[in-house]
Amino acid sequence: MLTKILTMPVQAQKETVWSVLLEGVGNPERFIQGLGSFEMLEESETTALRQVKIRNTIFKEKLTIDSVHGEIRHELLDHPAYSGTITIKVVPTSVQNPMAPVELQFFLDLVPRFPQVLRTEEELEIMNVVGAQQQRIKQAAEELEKGL
Numbered sequence: 001m002l003t004k005i006l007t008m009p010v011q012a013q014k015e016t017v018w019s020v021l022l023e024g025v026g027n028p029e030r031f032i033q034g035l036g037s038f039e040m041l042e043e044s045e046t047t048a049l050r051q052v053k054i055r056n057t058i059f060k061e062k063l064t065i066d067s068v069h070g071e072i073r074h075e076l077l078d079h080p081a082y083s084g085t086i087t088i089k090v091v092p093t094s095v096q097n098p099m100a101p102v103e104l105q106f107f108l109d110l111v112p113r114f115p116q117v118l119r120t121e122e123e124l125e126i127m128n129v130v131g132a133q134q135q136r137i138k139q140a141a142e143e144l145e146k147g148l
Contacts, residue, residue, distance in 0.1 A: 002082070002110040002123050006130060009093070010138045011101045012145035014070060017090045020141045021072055025063055028052065030140070033132040049077075054129060057081070076110070081122055084110035086130065088137075104138060106130055 010017050024031045025048055028038055036053035048063040059079040065072050071089040076082055087107040094100035108130065
């Protein structure tokens with residue numbers, strides 16, 4: 001089981017980071033390192049179903065968008081190596097100061113489909129892709145915030 005929480009401070013307002021996350025739903029190539037292709041299969045205001053190819057792995061994922069709580073949940077479907085979810089959340093660091101930085105949190109809760117096989121290399125690859133995605137979201141939000 002791969003269960004990790006990755007957090008990163010972002011010098012931007014919650015709404016700015018949220019807008020970048022929403023952009024990533026329809027334009028993931030800007031944020032996901034190694035994305036070979038993607039196809040939006042279904043899309044509504046609160047959900048999306050898309051097929052992606054990251055490196056040489058093709059799979060579907062269902063995205064659940066919760067704007068009230070500032071999170072997007074990615075549920076892996078048809079992934080050859082893992083089942084589970086990756087949840088991305090924007091969390092204010094101060095309730096009293098809306099200008100305070102926010103925290104960009106990634107919650108990984110992935111289960112190997114074949115637990116008997118050690119997947120150290122694949123887990124490291126997932127962590128690299130997620131870490132790079134988190135950094136790209138941070139950079140985009142901070143640049144957007146400076147431009148305002």
